[in-house]
Amino acid sequence: MTELLHPIPKNMKTPENEQLSLPEELHHISEQLEELIHLLKNSTSRNMESTSDRPSQNDSEVMTVKEAAAILRISLPMMYEFAKTGKVHTIMAGRKILVSRSSLMVLLREGD
DSSP, rough: OOOSSOOSSSSEEOOTEEEEEHHHHHOOOOHHHHHHHHHHHHHHHTTOOOOOOSGGGGGOOOHHHHHHHHHHHHHHHHHHHHHTTTTOOEEHHHTEEEEEEEHHHHHHHTTT
8 A cells, every 4th residue: 555645854855956954843743644644544443343352441552641641650730741842742633632652651761
């Protein structure tokens, strides 16, 4: 299957072959889109499984801010601060903020 989204390189060339630097925020958006596509693909394949084969809530790839705070054993306001500052990777699902489990595990390994 052909990928619909390709990573955006940090430095691109204009049609005149001049160096063009893109804002860092564009790379951040590209990374978020890649992770969202990955999560959607996994979600779609999980939805096709029977209910008995579904993973437990602990195995999901995203969790609520409250669940993430409980895992880190920190206050909810501190978890929101981690999300706001980018210390953990988050995804907006409507008005709900979801925390990437892999991002949380990296934070735990780093010990910050």
